[in-house]
Amino acid sequence: MSMFTRNSSGEPAPLDPLKPISKADPSRPPQLRRTESSEAGKSVISNDLKIIGQGLKIISRGTLQVDGEVEGDVAGAEIIIGEQGKVTGTVAAERVIVRGRTSGVIRAMTVALQASARVEGDIHHMSLAIEEGAEFDGRCLRPANTKELQPDLDEHS
Numbered sequence: 001m002s003m004f005t006r007n008s009s010g011e012p013a014p015l016d017p018l019k020p021i022s023k024a025d026p027s028r029p030p031q032l033r034r035t036e037s038s039e040a041g042k043s044v045i046s047n048d049l050k051i052i053g054q055g056l057k058i059i060s061r062g063t064l065q066v067d068g069e070v071e072g073d074v075a076g077a078e079i080i081i082g083e084q085g086k087v088t089g090t091v092a093a094e095r096v097i098v099r100g101r102t103s104g105v106i107r108a109m110t111v112a113l114q115a116s117a118r119v120e121g122d123i124h125h126m127s128l129a130i131e132e133g134a135e136f137d138g139r140c141l142r143p144a145n146t147k148e149l150q151p152d153l154d155e156h157s
Helices: none
Strands: 042-045 050-066 069-081 086-088 091-098 101-103 106-113 118-120 127-130 135-137
Touching: none
Parallel strands: 042 050, 050 069, 069 086, 069 091, 086 101, 091 106, 101 118, 106 127, 118 135
Antiparallel strands: none
């Protein structure tokens, strides 16, 4: 079941009631299943989405895949710019994989530019891989201190 569906009738679909994990003690409220907090999820900005904002910063504690267009900064544990994706701004993560277009600084421990990548801007990295066919116009910079590459995932910054 998907989170968002289109319904031609215009009526909202009824919600299914939540089911408890166990029926051991009916006097206690039911416990709902949750994913482990240590397992971060994957968020996707789909190819029909364009996000524009002055001073915009999108932060994900897990993996963020950008298949649409973002004009602003993007940060996460892992950032994937899909083949149709475009980011204009800073991309900061532990790991960045670029298949689409970026214009701005990339700052990550590990950066991979795949064959379809088009990157304009500097890359601050400890490890950089560039596949044949990728286009890169900028400088490669390797800092003396790896702390400079740690993404700031604090939403209040």
